Amino acid sequence: MTQTVELPLWLFVLIVLFAAVTFASHFLFPSVRWFFRHRLERAVARLNKRLERPIQPFKLARRHDMIQRLIYDPQVGQAVRDHAVAEGIPEAVAFEQARRYAREIVPSFSAFTYFSFAIRLARFLSNAFYNVRLDYQNEAAVRGIDPSATVVFVMNHRSNMDYVLITYLAAQRSALSYAVGEWARVWPLSRLIRAMGAYFIRRKSGSDLYRQVLACYVRHATEAGVTQAMFPEGGLSLNGTLGRPKLGLLKYIIDGSDPEKRDVVFVPVALNYDRVLEDTILTTAANRSERRFRARIGVIMGWVLKQIWRRITGRYKRFGYAAVRYGEPLSLRAFHNTTEDDLTVPLARELMSRIGGAVPILPVPFVSWHINGAGPMTRMELEQALIEWNPARSSPVVKSLIEEGLTQLTDRRILIEQGDAYAVGPERPDLLRYYAASVDHLLKPKMPDDDAGAEIDAATAGS
Known part of the structure; x- marks a missing residue:
């Protein structure tokens, strides 16, 4: 037992490394994770006292746990079996495909990233580019929404700055969960977007299995009271007008809600700009009758450097006003009582009508x-x-x-x-x-009254 054992140096180093990894994974890392998670929970508890709508535990759940919860949901399980039969593949293969879809959809929300980085960046960019304005059609109705209700902000899509602007202006209300298209699934942007609580969707996926996994995630988020934000048009407006709404995500929210347990309140949000950053790209695409946007990274970087140089030389001017107006909230529970038919189409029409009526006139x-x-x-x-x-x-x-x-x-x-x-x-x-x-x-129809559009010199949102 006391004899000396000689080992080659490489083998000794290997043994020490294995021992260190084992010690860290079994003893050190769990304690460190618990320590930081406990601090995070206390920080979130303090943050929730400042927010109108606290961050729901659902958003703070570990991403791995949420993925497991999705793929073992009975709705997804049935979809896996149906997909396996339809495609003539083993259920295990279909199950792995569902797991890939879940990993693609589920975000990894970080309260630190959202409130310490994203909101500060959104505030800086919004005020750097625009004179930001905020207005309400009925502020009392917005502030009087049932605290236990699931709130869904429904917005017209004018610019990719919409994400930035609404994140900044809703910062005192809650952390928003966005549905983001495939354009953002590029590293490192995808990591940042997931950390902000957004989830990716394939707008033109023909897979019923994918749609069932997405519907299941939306149902869980809606049931848990997660504050969400969506663009029913499904893409940027090419000609400046309000587009026809896509019904998929709205239907998932309706199907995933139980008005008897928790109401869902839709808040129409109308945005408008004196200058849309992508206006030339969008109008060019409209003239070609296609939705392919030809924006090369070199052109974008050149534009950014040009704005930075203008700021350095004192010739920089902001791009006018950017305005956000909250419309009249709509309770799904109350709307449900108006009809016994499928709610999706009439609800989409009503929401788009309310968004249109709240568009700021700049x-x-x-x-x-x-x-x-x-x-x-x-x-x-x-x-x-x-x-x-x-x-x-x-x-x-x-x-x-x-x-x-x-x-x-x-x-x-x-x-x-x-x-x-x-x-x-x-x-x-x-x-x-x-x-x-x-x-x-x-x-065009007639000169609107004060409620038809936002005042073009509404109160400043703040810096």
Whole structure:
């Protein structure tokens, strides 16, 4: 027992490494994980006291546990058996396919990443690019939503800045869980998006097994009261108008809810911009009648570097206003009582109607709509049009808003000056139509009342 044993150095090093790994995995790592998880739980408890809607335990569950919960759900189990029969493959193969789908869908929410990094970045980007405005159609109704209800923010999709803007403006309410398309499934963006609680969806998947796994995840999230956000249009608007809603995700939420146990409240959220960052790409795609966006990484990086250089040299100007308006909330429980038929289509129509009625009317869309419809107009004629639309505006405010709209449009050569009047420029008439279309449904039929669109000088959201 006391004899000396000689070993080669490489073998001794190998034994020490194995011993260290065994000690760490069995004794050290569990204690360290428990220590940090306990600190995280206390931090989340403090954070929940500041939020209107606390972070649900469902969002904080380990990703591995959530994946296991999904793939062993009876709904997914039946889908696996049906898929195996339909494809003529063993159930074990279909089960592994369901597991891959679950791993693709399930997020790995990090409260630290969301509240310490993502929200600060969203605040910086939002205020760097825009003068941010926030407004309500009925603030009391939004703040009076049942605390136990599942809240789903339903938004029009104008720009990829929508994610950034709503994350920033909803920061005091809760952590949002987004449905994000396949475009974001690239490293390292995918890791960041998952850490923010978003989940990926394949919008054109023909696999019934995939749809059942996704429906199961949405059902679990809805039952658990997770605050969600969705874009029913399913993609960016190419022509500036509200698109037709896609019904899949909305149907999953309806099917996954039980109004007797927990109500689901949909909050329409309307967004609009004086300048959509992707407007040239979107209008080009619209002219080609295709949804393929040709945005090379070199072009994007060149644009970013150009904006940074302008900021360094003091020539940088923000892109006008970006506005968010909360519409009238809609209770699924109350809506369910209005019909015994399938709710999906009438609910989608009602939500899109409420979003459309809440779209903010900003300087650039306002000026674009009038000149696109009436032809060349003078500054005075535009100011008079704004006064007729909203007589409550003071003269200095009216002049400032029209000046903002004209400056944005002339700087980009969308409008040109013809004597005292402003007319459509020859280079980018499609961009003028694009911005005019965003408010056409509000301005065209009749001059709206105060509830038809957001005030174009609403209260500042804050910095």
